[in-house]
Amino acid sequence: MSDEPVIVARVARAHGIHGGLLLDAETDAPEALFQTGRRLRVVGASGGPSEVELVSAQFHSGRWLVAVQGVDDRTTAELLRGASLTIPRAELPDFPDDGLLLHDLIGMMIVEGELELGVVRDVYDMPAGPMLAVEIDGRERFIPYDAQFVVEVDVAMSRVLVELPAGLLDL
Numbered sequence: 195m196s197d198e199p200v201i202v203a204r205v206a207r208a209h210g211i212h213g214g215l216l217l218d219a220e221t222d223a224p225e226a227l228f229q230t231g232r233r234l235r236v237v238g239a240s241g242g243p244s245e246v247e248l249v250s251a252q253f254h255s256g257r258w259l260v261a262v263q264g265v266d267d268r269t270t271a272e273l274l275r276g277a278s279l280t281i282p283r284a285e286l287p288d289f290p291d292d293g294l295l296l297h298d299l300i301g302m303m304i305v306e307g308e309l310e311l312g313v314v315r316d317v318y319d320m321p322a323g324p325m326l327a328v329e330i331d332g333r334e335r336f337i338p339y340d341a342q343f344v345v346e347v348d349v350a351m352s353r354v355l356v357e358l359p360a361g362l363l364d365l
Contacts, residue, residue, distance in 0.1 A: 199235060199280040201297050202227050204319055208271035209259055215271055217258040217279070218319050221295045226287045228258055234279040242273035294349065296324055296339065303353040304328050304337065311363075314354065326354070335363050 203217040203224070221227060228251035235245050246262035253259075265271050286295075296317040304311040304326070312330035317339065324339040337343060337356060346355040 197282040197284055199237070200283050200286065200295060201237075201278045201280050202234065202295065203258065203279040205239075205274045205277045205279065206257055207275055208268050209254075211268050213261065213265040213267050213271045215260050215262065215265070215274060216254070217260055219258055220297060220317075220319070223294075224253075224258055227281075228260060232281075234262075234281060236274060237278045237280055239274045239277035242270050242277075246279070294347065298349070299326060299339070299347070299354060301352065302347075304330075304356055305353050306356050306358060311356075330363060337362070 201220050203219050206216045206218050208214065209216045217228075219227070228248060230248055230250060232248045233245060234248070236243060243262075243264050246265065249261040249263055251258055251260045265274070299314050299317055302314050304314060312328040312335070314326050315329050315334065316327040318325045318327060318336075322338070326337045326339050328335050328337055337358065343356050343358055343362075344354060345357055347353075348355065
């Protein structure tokens with residue numbers, strides 16, 4: 195473990211007039227991270243605090259609704275829109291059922307059947323859900339990170355097993 199910062203969420207937008215924030219989690223086990231008292235570093239905000247402490251967190255309409263200490267109005271919350279929230283890797287909790295962070299997929303090999311397609315270069319948070327940016331034949335291609343396409347993530351072997359419909363990689 196290290197002090198390397200790991201993105202655990204992105205601020206989607208402000209919620210309400212009392213400084214609530216809607217977060218897009220960057221993990222498949224957010225309930226292990228979004229606990230009262232958790233301190234998160236703010237990266238890429240246009241203003242506001244550089245670190246926040248969670249006062250409350252709940253799942254709300256497909257996102258995490260959080261209240262943070264020191265963000266008490268919508269104006270301050272809006273300054274955090276688009277920011278990444280990070281913690282040092284050493285502070286990551288043990289995730290239930292082998293949960294992982296989307297950040298951990300970067301560098302893994304995408305495998306379909308016996309064919310190695312390419313390496314995950316980045317993960318983008320899109321409105322329809324996370325997309326894996328994969329370098330295939332010198333071009334960046336996108337694969338939805340969705341149970342419909344991702345069969346298994348093998349952390350030990352550093353690979354993501356997929357089943358893709360014909361033509362998906364031709365888009």
